[in-house]
Amino acid sequence: MLSAEAIKLKLDHIIRDVFHLDSSIKVESLSAHTNSAWDSLRHVELCLRIQNEFAVKFDGSEIVRMKSYDEIVTVLRQHLDSRLSGN
Numbered sequence: 497m498l499s500a501e502a503i504k505l506k507l508d509h510i511i512r513d514v515f516h517l518d519s520s521i522k523v524e525s526l527s528a529h530t531n532s533a534w535d536s537l538r539h540v541e542l543c544l545r546i547q548n549e550f551a552v553k554f555d556g557s558e559i560v561r562m563k564s565y566d567e568i569v570t571v572l573r574q575h576l577d578s579r580l581s582g583n
Contacts, residue, residue, distance in 0.1 A: 498576075506549055507572065511565070514542045527564035539563070546572060552579075 498506070511523045515533050528534040543559050546552070546568065552575040554562070562568045 503550075503572070503576070507546065507568065510545045510549060511542065511568075514538055514545060524565050529563070534563075542568075550576065552576070 508523050511517070511526065512519075512521075515526070515531060515538065517523065526534070528539065539559075539562075543554055543562060547554060550572060552572065554571065554575075558571045562571050
């Protein structure tokens, strides 16, 4: 299992790549409301990249909910914790 720091590094890299962000931008403050590049196409790309990188599968309600860094972390953590507990 990946450490919390490794998960954060991977997630940050994906977000920076999808939205073409440089290292001066704090990804923790990103949301669909604060980033004009966060459109529906990029949102789908972001969700697919996270699913592929972490070998998880989001349902439709989770994808709709994942409109900020904090929500992405929450949903991803639920999936990773569930896998760890065997559910």
